[in-house]
Amino acid sequence: MNRPVELRTQRLLLRRWRKEDRDAFAAMCGDERVMEFLPALATRAESDAAVDRAEAHFKQHGFGYWAVEIPDEAAFIGFVGLARPRFEAAFTPCIEIGWRLASAHWGQGYATEAASVAVVFGFEVLNLPEILSFTVPMNVRSRRVMENIGMRHAPEENFDHPLLPEGHPLRRHVLYRLTREDWETQLRDDEPTEGASDRV
Numbered sequence: 001m002n003r004p005v006e007l008r009t010q011r012l013l014l015r016r017w018r019k020e021d022r023d024a025f026a027a028m029c030g031d032e033r034v035m036e037f038l039p040a041l042a043t044r045a046e047s048d049a050a051v052d053r054a055e056a057h058f059k060q061h062g063f064g065y066w067a068v069e070i071p072d073e074a075a076f077i078g079f080v081g082l083a084r085p086r087f088e089a090a091f092t093p094c095i096e097i098g099w100r101l102a103s104a105h106w107g108q109g110y111a112t113e114a115a116s117v118a119v120v121f122g123f124e125v126l127n128l129p130e131i132l133s134f135t136v137p138m139n140v141r142s143r144r145v146m147e148n149i150g151m152r153h154a155p156e157e158n159f160d161h162p163l164l165p166e167g168h169p170l171r172r173h174v175l176y177r178l179t180r181e182d183w184e185t186q187l188r189d190d191e192p193t194e195g196a197s198d199r200v
């Protein structure tokens with residue numbers, strides 16, 4: 001598959017996973033803050049299995065959850081990327097965008113920056129018609145990232161996560177969508193107006 005394996009932004013490198021990322025990822029997955037809205041802290045075997053799944057997704061589809069690095073500063077700060085959900089729901093099959101960063105690096109716009117380039121990849125390289133995302137209603141940080149990249153909440157499509165049992169406190173999820181059409185419109189609207197600098 002002739003697709004770029006690495007994506008770059010002003011501050012970040014999104015790349016395939018390395019063996020050395022596994023320790024840092026396991027530490028993140030044992031952090032109560034990072035895992036607050038996920039069903040449980042992950043054991044080492046579970047965090048390694050998640051890395052294996054991410055790499056398998058790259059091999060099968062040519063894209064996936066990229067490991068995120070801050071060049072010359074932090075070798076691994078978490079993941080951001082695109083994936084096919086592993087469960088069936090009213091809105092699947094689809095491609096979702098997801099993220100998980102180490103809490104030491106939160107609040108600096110990194111998730112938004114990495115997600116923005118993943119969205120460009122999704123629309124320009126994969127030619128997707130749409131990208132979806134979901135989380136629990138209380139996960140305001142994650143919802144802000146969705147909104148930052150132009151996604152729209154589709155309240156009528158909120159759903160119960162099929163991999164969680166009835167009555168589980170994290171079962172209810174909000175669903176967000178970003179269509180290619182909306183993304184292109186937002187890009188056009190964000191472009192500086194021609195000749196604007198002449199008027200300053």
Ligand SMILES: CC(C)(COP(=O)(O)OP(=O)(O)OC[C@H]1O[C@@H](n2cnc3c(N)ncnc32)[C@H](O)[C@@H]1OP(=O)(O)O)[C@@H](O)C(=O)NCCC(=O)NCCS
Binds near residue numbers: 033034111144
């Ligand atoms: C969600 C996550 C990736 C965000 O990473 P980040 O790099 O801090 O995100 P950004 O800095 O790009 O954006 C965070 C936004 O949340 C806002 N925010 C942060 N804390 C907030 C709070 N307590 N209440 C409301 N908004 C908050 C920030 O102001 C920012 O929005 P803005 O750009 O409009 O100001 C990170 O918090 C994380 O890894 N969480 C745990 C894993 C997780 O929940 N993943 C999603 C599972 S579905």
